[in-house]
Amino acid sequence: MISYKRYMSKDGDYVASIVAKYSLKFLEDRSIISFAGGLPDPATFPVDDLKRIAVEVIEKHGCDALQYMPSRGVSTYVRELVDFLYRARGIRVDADNVIVTTGSQQAIDIIARMYVDEGVYIAVEEPTYVAALNAFRARKPRFIGVPIDDFGMRTDALEDKLRRLRSEANRINLLYTVPTAQNPSGVTLSVDRRKHLIELANEFDFLIVEDDAYGLMIFDEGASPPPLFCMDRSGRVIYVGSLSKVLTPGMRLGHIVAPREVIESLEPFKQIADLHTPSITQHIAAVALRERIIERSMPRIRSVYRMKRDAMLRAIQEHIVETAWWTRPIGGMFIWIKLNTRVDTERLLPKAYSRGVIYVPGRGFYHNEDGFDTMRLNFTYPSIDQIEEGIERLSRVIMEELCR
Ligand SMILES: Cc1ncc(COP(=O)(O)O)c(C=O)c1O
Known part of the structure; x- marks a missing residue:
């Protein structure tokens, strides 16, 4: 067997290591509610x-x-x-x-x-x-x-x-x-x-x-x-x-x-x-x-995404811990939550996954790996029902972790 690593450039090795470390690990399991992706809703494509x-x-x-x-x-x-x-x-x-x-x-x-x-x-x-x-x-x-x-x-x-x-x-x-x-x-x-x-x-x-x-x-x-x-x-x-x-x-x-x-x-x-x-x-x-x-499809895209964003904001307001700070985007695809607790969102992810909901832990978005208690939630891909159910599941996992 050839060891291809032996032939690798220094940069090749380095770049492979940073991308592996910091890439978003999307879990492609369709049975769970995913706030992890950055995907547009395919229903918005002018097919x-x-x-x-x-x-x-x-x-x-x-x-x-x-x-x-x-x-x-x-x-x-x-x-x-x-x-x-x-x-x-x-x-x-x-x-x-x-x-x-x-x-x-x-x-x-x-x-x-x-x-x-x-x-x-x-x-x-x-x-x-x-x-x-x-x-x-x-x-x-x-x-x-x-x-x-x-x-x-x-x-x-x-x-x-x-x-x-x-x-x-x-x-x-x-x-x-x-x-x-x-x-x-x-x-x-x-x-x-x-x-x-x-x-x-x-x-x-x-x-x-x-x-x-x-x-x-x-x-x-x-x-x-x-x-x-x-x-x-x-x-x-x-x-x-x-x-x-x-x-x-x-x-x-x-x-x-x-x-x-x-x-x-x-x-x-x-x-x-x-x-x-x-x-x-x-x-x-x-x-x-x-x-x-x-221009013709944007009004529909905007109204679909506005409803989803509002549904997620309402669910967060209702369920997520009081200490948390979260953003209220005027557009885009994501809401950001900083829990302001001792909960480490990277460590929490497997538990959330076992309850059927995932998100992206915030640490990877920091050049210095800060942000242990932050997470990114995508609201464009899941349905409104999934958003409501998913945020409730997430809040329960966070509460359980806090009560441990
Ligand atoms: C802020 C930002 N910049 C750039 C991109 C890359 O997008 P694309 O290469 O599809 O234009 C993305 C994709 O999610 C993004 O969120």
Whole structure:
């Protein structure tokens, strides 16, 4: 038997170990109530429209749609995307400011490769999106964690940390944030803090990577602040977006929007990663955007998810221990609970599983493995009945643990 480990690069070994350690361990057991996944409700996928468009695209444009295409993206799709970004998020850019990526995960990965060296300081929210954390961890930076509250990242705490770093002749190179309906916590950065963050980026000279994965999935009318990208006047924000949550994740369509120079510098990394994002899904999405399929399906998606979020908030209010703090997201997919007790949510998980309910323990979302008493709950995938039953089961497991 060959021992393949012997042939592995140092990085290969390291990356395999961090991803194994920090990946979300989804339990695919259908008989239990799962708040663990990050899956959209498949009932929200515009299956009939996409089927019709896919057939049309292959019939009419098969030669192009099945051919190799430029690394930056299929030009008809990029044009439609540029229009869509303006309509949906108020982002006014040219095609030169855009690169299409294979999911926004790839966008984060190539940005990390471009801007993060071993040993440099980068800042992230505490907690933050685990797969982004892993993409950054693979670059071996030093993390500066910024705590959150109901209004998103605490920029006052960030400022303190930046001043302290400066007094030691250090600085951060980049800050990664999910400012709107964050994964995992669901919180949204207030307008005042957005302004403060941009001021800090200018004063302390760093780039902001704005991950807007949930920017279009806002349920409460008028509650969503503008993207940081639109508030910034100095070209410090690199915007990362995705069609995963509003069209389908399986099409793997993400994008980076940034000053032209940044896009040009990222293009070789994109090319090395996969030459280009599949032409076929870009062609299908181009038609879907032109036909405004997302705009047409969003009201229904929003109302389905709003009902589920409200059901989960009501159940938490009714059942979960009084000491707990939990978030009230304006959109996205997740509610975050900090129990404020001695219960360790990682140790509690097998017990919850034996009672037929699972969640994601919060520790993996912290760069420093903090957050032993936190958990992430997904409300988009389970039904309302499952949400009510699942929260009740969870509260019983927590109470039993507290009474031990
Ligand atoms: C905050 C955030 N960013 C990026 C992604 C990656 O999404 P995708 O690669 O499907 O665009 C996710 C997926 O759940 C996410 O929650």
